Amino acid sequence: xxxxxxxxxxxxxxxxxxxxxxxxxxxxxxxxxxxxxxxxxxxxxxxxxxxxxxxxxxxxxxxxxxxxxxxxxxxxxxxxxxxxxxxxxxxxxxxxxxxxxxxxxxxxxxxxxxxxxxxxxxxxxxxxxxxxxxxxxxxxxxxxxxxxxxxxxxxxxxxxxxxxxxxxxxxxxxxxxxxxxxxxxxxxxxxxxxxxxxxxxxxxxxxxxxxxxxxxxxxxxxxxxxxxxxxxxxxxxxxxxxxxxxxxxx
Amino acid sequence: xxxxxxxxxxxxxxxxxxxxxxxxxxxxxxxxxxxxxxxxxxxxxxxxxxxxxxxxxxxxxxxxxxxxxxxxxxxxxxxxxxxxxxxxxxxxxxxxxxxxxxxxxxxxxxxxxxxxxxxxxxxxxxxxxxxxxxxxxxxxxxxxxxxxxxxxxxxxxxxxxxxxxxxxxxxxxxxxxxxxxxxxxxxxxxxxxxxxxxxxxxxxxxxxxxxxxxxxxxxxxxxxxxxxxxxxxxxxxxxxxxxxxxxxxx
Numbered sequence: 001x002x003x004x005x006x007x008x009x010x011x012x013x014x015x016x017x018x019x020x021x022x023x024x025x026x027x028x029x030x031x032x033x034x035x036x037x038x039x040x041x042x043x044x045x046x047x048x049x050x051x052x053x054x055x056x057x058x059x060x061x062x063x064x065x066x067x068x069x070x071x072x073x074x075x076x077x078x079x080x081x082x083x084x085x086x087x088x089x090x091x092x093x094x095x096x097x098x099x100x101x102x103x104x105x106x107x108x109x110x111x112x113x114x115x116x117x118x119x120x121x122x123x124x125x126x127x128x129x130x131x132x133x134x135x136x137x138x139x140x141x142x143x144x145x146x147x148x149x150x151x152x153x154x155x156x157x158x159x160x161x162x163x164x165x166x167x168x169x170x171x172x173x174x175x176x177x178x179x180x181x182x183x184x185x186x187x188x189x190x191x192x193x194x195x196x197x198x199x200x201x202x203x204x205x206x207x208x209x210x211x212x213x214x215x216x217x218x219x220x221x222x223x224x225x226x227x228x229x230x231x232x233x234x235x236x237x238x239x240x241x242x243x244x245x246x247x248x249x250x
Numbered sequence: 251x252x253x254x255x256x257x258x259x260x261x262x263x264x265x266x267x268x269x270x271x272x273x274x275x276x277x278x279x280x281x282x283x284x285x286x287x288x289x290x291x292x293x294x295x296x297x298x299x300x301x302x303x304x305x306x307x308x309x310x311x312x313x314x315x316x317x318x319x320x321x322x323x324x325x326x327x328x329x330x331x332x333x334x335x336x337x338x339x340x341x342x343x344x345x346x347x348x349x350x351x352x353x354x355x356x357x358x359x360x361x362x363x364x365x366x367x368x369x370x371x372x373x374x375x376x377x378x379x380x381x382x383x384x385x386x387x388x389x390x391x392x393x394x395x396x397x398x399x400x401x402x403x404x405x406x407x408x409x410x411x412x413x414x415x416x417x418x419x420x421x422x423x424x425x426x427x428x429x430x431x432x433x434x435x436x437x438x439x440x441x442x443x444x445x446x447x448x449x450x451x452x453x454x455x456x457x458x459x460x461x462x463x464x465x466x467x468x469x470x471x472x473x474x475x476x477x478x479x480x481x482x483x484x485x486x487x488x489x490x491x492x493x494x495x496x497x498x499x500x
Contacts, residue, residue: 144468144472145464145468145469145472146462146464148464148465148468149468150468150471150472150475151471151472151475153475153478156475156476156478160476164412164413164436165409165410165411165412165436166412166436166439168476169377169378169476172472172475172476173356173377173469173472173473173476174459175462242471242475
């Protein structure tokens with residue numbers, strides 16, 4: 001199947017843009033900043049994903065970034081400036097909604113990680129089915145432990161679904177910074193390439209290959225949910241984030 | 251930790267720099283009898299009660315054995331009450347595993363010899379497992395002896411032994427793993443030339459982790475969040491509620 005190399009721009013939001021390359025839809029986190037998640041950026045990303053979900057021609061999704069950061073996670077400055085105690089809960093809930101949307105999307109998803117991905121940014125990458133990464137100074141880093149922040153059970157379910165036990169320990173209990181080759185060795189990155197352009201090119205190529213199987217969306221979403229059981233349920237359950245009462249299904 | 255009776259000391263606790271060292275003493279098999287379990291529990295209680303941040307625990311043993319499991323001789327001495335005595339040790343040991351899973355600091359097992367059955371479980375209840383490669387096996391003997399696994403043993407193995415084939419060999423084949431093979435199969439982290447070197451490496455790792463100055467409660471919280479199934483089986487209930495989660499998805 002001939003790959004269409006021509007990219008069509010579809011829409012631009014403040015925080016992201018959507019393009020398509022044949023049946024591959026490309027979501028880019030735009031700008032030179034660290035693409036932090038706050039209510040407006042999360043709304044933009046969700047809007048873009050909704051376009052993808054509603055486009056029957058969309059056969060696969062590639063998510064990537066401009067600049068030196070994939071994403072540094074939740075916008076804690078926004079939380080501080082908001083002056084409200086519930087702000088962290090607000091963006092966490094929205095972020096859970098984003099991850100849940102990703103886990104329910106009925107097409108293959110690939111993260112083309114072309115910059116640092118820390119905390120929520122790393123989680124967003126993990127919520128994709130595949131990860132390709134640019135080899136260089138960029139690292140994958142679950143920073144919560146270093147910042148003295150507890151890990152909510154909903155977000156932990158995403159992490160645990162994609163990491164082997166030994167990797168899990170290194171990632172969350174050691175807050176280790178993984179370069180692309182290290183992440184590849186530990187099995188949570190599927191390939192790494194010399195520069196952003198190559199990383200994105202490979203990602204689009206893989207996405208096109210996956211899209212060409214023309215899998216039924218309902219089947220794909222179902223199988224993903226079965227392969228990673230309990231994740232969507234945890235993300236949507238609105239439970240107290242740090243409590244695991246007896247009898248909980250996790 | 252001394253027993254105030256005429257029995258031999260069963261384990262000692264010391265602190266070297268930022269690292270607590272719990273040593274099962276003497277040349278015997280360090281069978282997990284009710285008395286030894288009590289001694290270990292007392293030592294862990296003492297570790298937990300020390301408020302200094304930036305600590306780690308190394309657990310090791312003297313002699314040719316790390317631990318050969320429950321004291322089955324003691325159980326058998328009771329004749330018809332064998333199962334009752336065995337159950338008593340199973341229940342008591344569950345407390346140790348729970349204590350290790352909730353310990354507010356990184357934990358390292360320096361496996362200095364054979365670790366079988368509950369002794370193997372004691373090792374993998376730690377965050378990191380280092381072992382000597384010149385002698386000694388990891389071995390789940392239950393199948394060979396004709397005993398079933400307690401629920402929490404299975405939970406531990408499912409959580410800490412990620413590779414399905416390795417887990418099958420451990421439980422369904424009663425395979426004896428040298429340190430080298432255990433590293434290869436992802437059961438332990440590293441193999442060292444001798445017991446002395448294993449302990450030294452464990453101390454170095456302990457100092458490194460203690461040096462990260464992580465908040466103990468956050469570390470324990472993330473550890474529990476990483477292994478919720480085991481913690482559920484262990485009856486570890488997290489009752490600390492943090493900021494109230496907002497229910498709306500704006």
